[in-house]
Amino acid sequence: MHAADTGFMLLCATYVMLMTPALALFYGGLSRAKNVLATSMYSYTSLGVSTLLWAIIGYTLAFGQDCGGLIGNLSYLFLDGIEHGAAPMAENLPHTVFVAFQCMFCVLTVALISGSYVGRIRFSAMLLFSCLWVVCCYCPMAHWVWGGGWLAKLGAIDFAGGAVVHMASAAAALACAHALGPRKTRSAIQPSNLPATLLGGGLLWFGWFGFNAGSALASGSLAGHALLTTHLATAAGIVGWMVIEWRCIGKPTSLGVISGALAGLVAITPGAGYVSLASSLCIGFVGGMLCYGGVLLKQRLGYDDALDVVGIHGVGGTWGAIATGLFAVASVNQINGFFHGNALLLLWQGISVVATWGFVYGVSRLLLALVNHFIPLRVSVDAEYIGLDIAEHNERAYNLSRTVS
């Protein structure tokens, strides 16, 4: 075990933890005043529930000994046996540090899904779905990509979670939007507090340094490289989104700037430790532009993805996975992509995109149907109009006036 690596990864784990409260601010600010607390609850309850599940069964399913490339075995049930010794996946780190770092990813991924179902899902149904989703979707995905499963054996690469975190959460978000149906009230985004969204987005950016640089699983030049590509791509994402928004609607917006930053972050996630610094600029810039198109998709295709999980995490994550197959270069991290003479990597990346969307969307729809059998997924129409803060939690976010937006 390596002391400097351990210290670095301890910090990275805490950075990534901060991303979930940041997401609560980001999503909360975008929600209507009557749904802010319910929306924030989805992130904070994920910190509770997903963490528990991770400790009980999630970690062992994701990172236990491989069973046929599909899932981990049950050797670490209830985190049995991880108190001492190094992590098998990263022998420079104490096992506990690795478990904690990976736990934060699971928590964040579950919270990311919530952007699609705000304003109409029943809280108890959401909780049950989230629990089942951790076990049936997140853990297999993490195992396939990082735990020595079939996607890793195939040769697909995902540095920090383009597939496991972003495409997976977006596929689940699309499944939720389809299963729940659109809101009865007007579905356009009506932000209650954009400054909160901006702060949340800024904190996500900060946390993302732990997310991407930490995915090197060691302090050193690869972590430094990932941190810099992350920052560069995010900056380029802001500019990319702003350019296209300015052209299309005549004015740049603050929500556009922070959305572009997020698009850049999502796009660089799978390639942060595989592509060159110059490529990261291109990945972020194109990511910002593509995600602007992505958020307009829902009107064309008619699903109510309230806060654009599909538009940003789905489109950005898919672009990132493909871009990694295009731009990866061996001088950064031992593997070349399409532009450096290895077309095969692009094929593996394509397979991982199709497998992730297909598997997670399909299983999520099944889980949602199962949950709906026991607990109706949607709240009553009345509750939707009143707002979920009052209807589901007996609380109100803003008591400055008694108005309910």
Add this chain to the structure above:
Amino acid sequence: MKKLEIIVRPGMLELLRDELSRHNIHGLNYTEIHGYGRQKGHTEVYRGSALQVDFVPKIKLEIVLHDEQIEEVINTVVATTRTGQVGDGKIFVFDVVDCVRIRTGERGVDAL
């Protein structure tokens, strides 16, 4: 006794309060309201999607006055808040039947 209901742009509130107190108006109430007249609404754009806002925020002030103060106050309000653009607002004038100061029980003009 008359009551003025004055509907103006939100940004005019402080300015108007200062001007009115210079004209010896020492009490008024205001409410934040939303509505539309000729100004209609405006369009907000979030992530490329237009959100039509039909009701524009306005401020409604209510002042009850002696009959002889009415013209002076109306002129002050108009002079202070007119921009010449659609959306400057309106003033409605009502007759008031009576008034009671709750603390003392005074009635009518004395209670103002």
